[in-house]
Amino acid sequence: xxxxxxxxxxxxxxxxxxxxxETLEFHHDKHHQAxxxxxxxxxQGSGLEGKSLEEIVKESYxxxxxxxxxxxQHYNHIHFWKWMKKGGGGKSLPGALQKAVDSDLGxxxxxxxxxxNAGATQFGSGWAWLAxxxxxxxxxxxxxxxxPLVQGATPILGVDVWEHxxxxxxxxxxxxxxxxxxxxxxxxxxxxxxxxxxx
Ligand code: FE2
Numbered sequence: 281x282x283x284x285x286x287x288x289x290x291x292x293x294x295x296x297x298x299x300x301x302e303t304l305e306f307h308h309d310k311h312h313q314a315x316x317x318x319x320x321x322x323x324q325g326s327g328l329e330g331k332s333l334e335e336i337v338k339e340s341y342x343x344x345x346x347x348x349x350x351x352x353q354h355y356n357h358i359h360f361w362k363w364m365k366k367g368g369g370g371k372s373l374p375g376a377l378q379k380a381v382d383s384d385l386g387x388x389x390x391x392x393x394x395x396x397n398a399g400a401t402q403f404g405s406g407w408a409w410l411a412x413x414x415x416x417x418x419x420x421x422x423x424x425x426x427x428p429l430v431q432g433a434t435p436i437l438g439v440d441v442w443e444h445x446x447x448x449x450x451x452x453x454x455x456x457x458x459x460x461x462x463x464x465x466x467x468x469x470x471x472x473x474x475x476x477x478x479x
Pocket of ligand 1: 307311357440442444445
């Protein structure tokens with residue numbers, strides 16, 4: 281199926297001051313749009329035209345790098361917009377998710393430290409993740425447009441650490457951006473929704 285840019289699920293200025301309208305205008309309207317447009321061009325003739333986005337991501341991995349890069353980033357960004365909300369972040373996790381964070385990741389504080397560390401130590405462009413693998417939560421990081429789907433896991437939360445996600449608001453201070461994301465932006469209800477589907 282052809283890729284389409286979904287609208288942002290909130291106003292461009294909804295996430296300020298943690299993520300500015302200018303960042304969202306560039307990131308959503310320019311960067312995500314480019315992944316959609318390039319992905320659609322590369323999908324033509326790939327043999328994967330009739331597949332779902334998840335199938336295209338998994339089946340192009342290691343075989344059709346150009347298509348994988350754009351389809352992967354399309355998948356990652358569709359969720360990234362929904363992984364944030366105004367007034368989000370912090371320790372108020374829905375119950376089932378909180379239990380899993382306690383049992384699989386050593387509690388919220390350890391999750392926070394490990395997730396921030398994964399984002400800060402991803403060298404160059406990429407993503408840090410909370411994913412479900414073999415029924416358990418895991419923190420992961422991936423380069424470029426990759427995501428946990430290609431490692432047999434289901435992503436339930438991800439943060440974009442490409443410079444286009446933070447350079448306007450934070451310049452080179454990636455750790456500050458990551459702290460703002462975790463403490464003020466995460467839409468835990470959406471994370472919980474994906475967690476309940478994955479487990
Ligand atoms: Fe991005």
